[in-house]
Amino acid sequence: MIENDSSGRRIPALWLVLLSTPTSLSANAATTVVPELARGLNVSVSHATWAATAFGWGAVVGTPLTAALLRSRTMRVAVLVNAALVLLGTLLVVLAPGLAGLLAGRACQAAGGSGLVTVAISLARTPRRTGLVTAAIGLVGAFGPLAGSALAALSWRVALSLSLLALAAVAAVVRDVPARRASGDVRGTDGAGVALVAALVTALVLIAAAPVPALVCASVTLLLLGVHVRRHRDGFVPQPVLRTRAFRRSSVTACALSTTYFAVLYSVPHRLEEYWSAEATGGAVLLALATGSAASLLFVNWTSRLAPAAVHTAFAAAAATAVVLPLTSWPAAFAAATGFAVFAATGAMAWHAVRVAGAAPARYRSDAVALFTLCYQLGGAFGPALAAALIT
Structure with missing residues (x-):
């Protein structure tokens, strides 16, 4: 569906499920480990809940970044970059001595994870396979709180590292996707378009936390994005x-x-x-x-x-x-x-x-x-x- 070069082989749906579901598992696991996280980092519970906010923001921002990669590079590059983000984010979660490092790690995990979700849905290609991926995301995510509670007995850091499971599917997916794009199909990244979309979704995510500033920023960004889209027919949007x-x-x-x-x-x-x-x-x-x-x-x-x-x-x-x-x-x-x-x-x-x-x-x-x-x-x-x- 996504890769215009059709030389890639059809990837088994189970690999796509494994590639996409750990993100929802990791997101929901955080709901039951916030008290342990707060004690472990010696912060208040209210501050610890920013781990969930950082994950949500990273998931939203990661999608346009992946779209930019799919636009200017290849599906293989998109998979590898997002896998690297998940790995980097998990390392930060495991090693971060304070809340700032943890938030950065959760944002990286989510950005890479949401990118892998986008890739999995893109590679599914049929309603049945796409349905399997999305249904699995919902089903596996339902086990997140239970997994978080169970793993918190070992360490809250382990409970927040479940995104790493997606890397088990990376080798199989990379092996079967095309290494090159179709001739003439490589387009510019449109950095301005990517930045405006990322700024817009960031403002939208923050509306609940800071309604007036976020709404103002969202309105201004939406106006700028509209002008950009009109001037760049083949841009990021x-x-x-x-x-x-x-x-x-x-x-x-x-x-x-x-x-x-x-x-x-x-x-x-x-x-x-x-x-x-x-x-x-x-x-x-x-x-x-x-x-x-x-x-x-x-x-x-x-x-x-x-x-x-x-x-x-x-x-x-x-x-x-x-x-x-x-x-x-x-x-x-x-x-x-x-x-x-x-x-x-x-x-x-x-x-x-x-x-x-x-x-x-x-x-x-x-x-x-x-x-x-x-x-x-x-x-x-x-x-x-x-x-x-x-x-x-």
């Missing part, structure tokens, strides 16, 4: 991609459903505190997430037999159900909401990613899929912020 109706519709949908998923995921445990124990809540949410992830994979395999309108309706209905269920007074419905939310988000991610790639001109497929993935990643930043606002 190509005009032919923005003019594609499938890209616009799919990107907005992916961001909305991802935001819904993460908002539900972060708010449901809080709602269940007054009804169930922490163990019961964790088990129920894990079961719901596993069921929803598996259902999304099965559904994506059937989407080729359904009309696009029916697929849109199914995902929208699942997301609406996820929003409505927590409004009831039935605790089991709260947990079930996470299953509907992950079904809508991961299933839609798989289905729309293939549609975005198919609708974009061949020259711009890597740009289209990377920018689409960025919109999905933004939901991972917006959702928790929305959940926090709803809880308070």
Whole structure:
């Protein structure tokens, strides 16, 4: 889908799953090790939670950086650079003596990990394989808090090093992707475009922490980006991609459903505190997430037999159900909401990613899929912020 040179062999889906899932595992593992982290670095719990913020920021910024690599280099280079970021970030997490080094490490881990997710989705190429990757990301991420709790008994640093597992797939993926791009397909990096996109997503991520300054920065950056895009038709955000109706519709949908998923995921445990124990809540949410992830994979395999309108309706209905269920007074419905939310988000991610790639001109497929993935990643930043606002 992404690599215009088709000489690369089809990579087994399990390697793509291993390449992409450790990032979600590592992200969610941090939720249960914050107290240990605070004690280990002799900082307050509130300061320790910046480890999660740094990871979220790195994940969002890593996607445009990977898009720039796919645009100007090769898929192989993109894999190796992101793998190096994961390795560097993990080394910083393991060795950092203070909070600043740890935050830098978590940001590097997330940037490299989100880049590997973009690569995996790009290499999947079919709805079924893409669905397997996205469903696995949701399913494996559900085990993050449990893994964090278990590994924290050894060390909180070990619990925050799970991103390293992705490197086990790098050799297999690098072996099978093309070493060269198609003739005439190498384009400039457009550093200004990359910087503006990175600045925009950074401002958007910080809206919850500093609403007024972040909104001002986001507005100014968006204006500058708009001017840049108009002046550079073939820039980092190509005009032919923005003019594609499938890209616009799919990107907005992916961001909305991802935001819904993460908002539900972060708010449901809080709602269940007054009804169930922490163990019961964790088990129920894990079961719901596993069921929803598996259902999304099965559904994506059937989407080729359904009309696009029916697929849109199914995902929208699942997301609406996820929003409505927590409004009831039935605790089991709260947990079930996470299953509907992950079904809508991961299933839609798989289905729309293939549609975005198919609708974009061949020259711009890597740009289209990377920018689409960025919109999905933004939901991972917006959702928790929305959940926090709803809880308070």
